[in-house]
Amino acid sequence: xTVELSLRGVEKRYGRxxxxxxxxxxxxxxxxTAFCGPNGAGKSxxxxxxxxxxxxxxxxxxxxxxxxxxxREPARLVGVLLDASAFHPGRTVRETLRxxxxxxxxxxxxxxxxxxxxxxxxxxxxxxxxxSLGMRQRLGIxxxxxxxxxxxxxxxxxxxxxxxxxxxxxxxxxxxADDGGTVLISTHHIAAVxxxxxxxxxxxxxxxxxxxxxxxxxxxxxxVASNDERLRTVLVRAGHRVVPAQGRYRVDLSAPEVGRLAMxxxxxxxxxxxxxNCLDEFLAEVTDHExxxxxxx
Amino acid sequence: MTPLTRQTITELRRAVDTRGPQWAxxxxxxxxxxxxxxxxxxxxxxxxxxxxxxxxxLPFLAGLLAVMAFTADWTTRAALTxxxxxxxxPRVLVARYLxxxxxxxxxxxxxxxxxxxxxxxxxxxxxxSVFTAETVRQFGxxxxxxxxxxxxxxxxxxxxxxxxxxxxxxxxxxLLLTIGLAFAPTVLEWANxxxxxxxxxxxxxxxxxxxxxxxxxxxxxxxxxIWTAVPVxxxxxxxxxxxxx
Numbered sequence: 108x109t110v111e112l113s114l115r116g117v118e119k120r121y122g123r124x125x126x127x128x129x130x131x132x133x134x135x136x137x138x139x140t141a142f143c144g145p146n147g148a149g150k151s152x153x154x155x156x157x158x159x160x161x162x163x164x165x166x167x168x169x170x171x172x173x174x175x176x177x178x179r180e181p182a183r184l185v186g187v188l189l190d191a192s193a194f195h196p197g198r199t200v201r202e203t204l205r206x207x208x209x210x211x212x213x214x215x216x217x218x219x220x221x222x223x224x225x226x227x228x229x230x231x232x233x234x235x236x237x238x239s240l241g242m243r244q245r246l247g248i249x250x251x252x253x254x255x256x257x258x259x260x261x262x263x264x265x266x267x268x269x270x271x272x273x274x275x276x277x278x279x280x281x282x283x284a285d286d287g288g289t290v291l292i293s294t295h296h297i298a299a300v301x302x303x304x305x306x307x308x309x310x311x312x313x314x315x316x317x318x319x320x321x322x323x324x325x326x327x328x329x330x331v332a333s334n335d336e337r338l339r340t341v342l343v344r345a346g347h348r349v350v351p352a353q354g355r356y357r358v359d360l361s362a363p364e365v366g367r368l369a370m371x372x373x374x375x376x377x378x379x380x381x382x383x384n385c386l387d388e389f390l391a392e393v394t395d396h397e398x399x400x401x402x403x404x
Numbered sequence: 405m406t407p408l409t410r411q412t413i414t415e416l417r418r419a420v421d422t423r424g425p426q427w428a429x430x431x432x433x434x435x436x437x438x439x440x441x442x443x444x445x446x447x448x449x450x451x452x453x454x455x456x457x458x459x460x461x462l463p464f465l466a467g468l469l470a471v472m473a474f475t476a477d478w479t480t481r482a483a484l485t486x487x488x489x490x491x492x493x494p495r496v497l498v499a500r501y502l503x504x505x506x507x508x509x510x511x512x513x514x515x516x517x518x519x520x521x522x523x524x525x526x527x528x529x530x531x532x533s534v535f536t537a538e539t540v541r542q543f544g545x546x547x548x549x550x551x552x553x554x555x556x557x558x559x560x561x562x563x564x565x566x567x568x569x570x571x572x573x574x575x576x577x578x579l580l581l582t583i584g585l586a587f588a589p590t591v592l593e594w595a596n597x598x599x600x601x602x603x604x605x606x607x608x609x610x611x612x613x614x615x616x617x618x619x620x621x622x623x624x625x626x627x628x629x630i631w632t633a634v635p636v637x638x639x640x641x642x643x644x645x646x647x648x649x
Contacts, residue, residue, distance in 0.1 A: 158488055160487055160647065180405065181491050187488045189484055193482055194478075194480075196423060197423055197480075202421060210406055210489050316593060
């Protein structure tokens with residue numbers, strides 16, 4: 108069984124602030140969908156609506172065309188991590204996982220196995236309040252995996268993880284998606300998105316501003332280099348944005364198109380390749396340069 | 405959907421598996437025992453006399469446990485996790501009510517059993533006074549008072565959703581109000597926070613009765629409405645709508 112997650116025409120207002128406006132997108136199974144946007148763009152609110160924690164004013168969240176609230180065993184369908192601090196600080200890691208496992212009808216061995224999977228076995232006796240943020244993230248991920256779900260919804264799961272932890276998380280999510288699972292993560296780690304995500308949904312000021320595949324984004328960006336100084340002029344005159352970068356140019360045009368233009372003007376190229384590190388630029392553009400940590404180029 | 409029985413057991417475990425409730429339980433029992441042992445004549449009478457001292461803190465304990473059961477999730481932000489696992493909030497809330505009632509009755513029985521054990525150890529010659537008509541009557545009265553106290557605390561906890569203010573409102577405010585209203589006996593009769601508990605402990609079916617005798621049905625129902633029913637209803641809606649932060 109596979110799970111498709113979707114938001115349809117979701118509107119949400121807090122007081123006078125419109126937090127979400129007509130938010131719609133779908134996360135297909137077998138894919139990692141990255142949900143990106145500046146701070147305060149509405150990512151967490153959208154995820155809370157998707158998981159039934161917050162009510163939408165209009166529109167709704169669907170899991171295989173049904174509301175998660177009407178699903179008999181939600182934890183077996185969707186594993187959720189919304190906030191790594193949302194655990195009682197006075198319980199130990201083991202107690203926390205075993206109690207939740209009991210709630211959803213899983214044996215305590217499943218709780219112990221999840222603790223081992225995320226590398227928390229050695230601190231299973233520690234109280235949650237004594238854990239570092241990275242450990243709490245791991246606990247949250249273990250908690251999300253307890254019910255052997257078909258989909259994962261994770262809000263900023265890599266926050267607080269060390270570099271090894273981030274690599275571990277990337278691999279875990281990739282394996283989950285490759286097994287047919289659906290993954291939706293909100294994140295600020297663009298590098299991680301570029302490494303692992305298949306799809307990108309960008310939100311800005313409560314509106315979806317991009318819903319595309321990572322391959323499509325990459326396909327429209329090129330890194331090019333030439334000793335001929337006319338190259339930049341030709342590209343700019345053709346109406347494209349050209350950004351100098353370490354002796355090369357980054358162009359918002361596909362590599363074949365750049366090659367064609369260069370050939371037409373008889374410009375020899377020394378380098379021509381799709382731009383693999385273009386997501387930050389793309390996000391900055393679609394969010395009007397609001398995206399945190401991204402400087403306009 | 406998580407079966408109600410399993411959800412109730414979950415809530416019961418949540419209510420007792422952290423340090424706060426465990427300390428409250430330990431202090432209530434130890435305090436009651438110490439009080440009974442140090443008060444002159446505390447151990448020289450019959451068991452019902454002894455156990456009334458041991459269980460003196462029980463209504464407060466029940467109130468504390470009920471408040472913590474209803475507010476810990478919100479105070480520690482664990483409500484987010486709770487409602488992600490069980491998306492049906494009514495089910496969680498019903499289970500929580502049932503769990504607190506079980507916990508209250510369980511605490512009552514535990515304290516009486518511990519009291520009986522200590523009493524028999526101290527006064528083996530009076531062991532026959534442990535199970536008498538008077539101890540059964542007293543147990544029933546204490547059960548009524550404790551359950552009423554837990555109901556009020558659950559209602560306030562569910563309405564306030566924060567542990568410290570809920571303890572103040574549910575446990576200390578009624579005490580202060582009762583003392584404060586001593587100069588207005590008519591108001592106190594009808595708005596007495598302990599009116600319903602008093603009536604449950606010794607039911608009187610007359611609408612009003614002289615205050616020094618007992619509590620009438622009218623004041624008991626008014627007390628129940630003000631201190632339990634209204635907060636329960638408002639708290640239910642609040643918990644249904646509140647967003648875990």
